[in-house]
Amino acid sequence: MHNADQIEKLDLYLGDEVFVEKGGEIIPKIVGVNTDSRQSTAQKVVFIEHCPECGSQLHRREGEAQHYCLNDLVCPPQVKGRMEHFISRKAMNIDGLGAETIDLLYKKGLATSIADLYDLTFDQVVNLDRMADKSANNLILGIKNSKQIPFERVLFALGIRFVGETVAKKLANALKNIDAIANATYDELIAVDEIGEKIAIAVQQFFQNPRALQTIDRLKAAGIQFEVEEVALDSNELEGKTFVVSGVFSKFSRDEIKELIEKNGGKNVGSISAKTSYVLAGENMGPAKLEKASSLGIPIISEDDFLAMISTN
Ligand SMILES: [Zn+2]
Structure with missing residues (x-):
């Protein structure tokens, strides 16, 4: 009965007796109304227009069944x-x-x-x-x-819609600090690995709210981490180079390989494009990726080739 469409569909009146069934044998579900027992003076159920907790006007997003209280920083x-x-x-x-x-x-x-x-x-x-x-x-x-607590977890803690642990980590690593994320354009946001339209819009909306910005200012003043701690580089050997890491490796895990790339000044990207410098291929790399790399003429290197690249100094 939290769903306005259901109330409308059942044409409910206050005080109605209803028929209940076990939906899927478990969840009680209202399937009909006993209109014979309805009093002639009964009032139609009108779905609430204001939040019962804070009184602000409820909002229903296009195409969604639920109503939301948008007063999320005060309610x-x-x-x-x-x-x-x-x-x-x-x-x-x-x-x-x-x-x-x-x-x-x-x-x-x-x-x-x-x-x-x-x-x-x-x-x-x-x-x-x-x-x-x-x-x-x-x-x-x-x-x-x-x-x-490191910035990526602070970003997750802020509770931005659709920004879970993984997305927070991607955003933090790509844009490095809260101001860069707050001021990022839509295009800059969707350029980040795994960030799509829905997340980009939610991030921009979050940082348009003056209350959210005020909260962040106070958290900054309190000494919370709002930037990625720069790790000292082992070398600049891979500066300006981008890598797509795929497959399983024998000497290092995929995450360790990615870390090595960053520690030597290189960049990890999620998908192969004409701008990719190298595809670092382990065992069981997908054939589609291999084909794409070859068709774009991107060098495919092995774990040993890669280790040789960074071991010169
Ligand atoms: Zn509310």
Whole structure:
């Protein structure tokens, strides 16, 4: 009944008796209405127009069944959900902080955005219900330690729509810092490996929101990592060269090979194009890729060829 189309289709009135079936033998599903039992004074069910939590106008995206509250940086359950995502293990991994504590902090007005977490003091935290000295210390320490979390996970923690762990990593590695991502054009975004139209639009929308920018400014001031830590290069041997790595290798894993490319000044790209310098082929590389590389005249090299390229110094 969260779906306006279903309500309309069933032509529901308040107080109706309905027939329920087990959909797929498990999930209860309303299949019809007992109109005989309906009171003549009954009112038609009208789908709500405003968010029951924050009162803002609900929005339905073209072609989607669900309604959304777009007030996502203010609406209480959305703010709390955003904070829960921010502190989660794969994001900022803040020890000693869970959904219950977030709820308390929110209700007391101590943390109404992720940036507020970095202003919390021991005294504020220890005064919360059921918070012992030790837990309060853990929480403050957990928040402090999260300042060491690398940029790619910070980017994931921000909760940008469609930006999961993998996409966050790709964006961070390609554009290096938050300002470059925030100011990236649509074309720059879709040029990043695995970033398509849907993600590019979501990223741009996120950074158009003044509240999001304000939160980021406060997180910057708190000392959160907003740029990729530059790894010292082993050499510049591969500078200006792009590689497509494919297949299975015997001396290194594919990720290690990619790391070696970057550590020697080269760049990894996801797909073969006329601009690719080399295709680094391991065992079991797909025939389509091989064919594409040959048709474009791109040199195909082996793991040993590659290691020879970077071992000159
Ligand atoms: Zn709302």
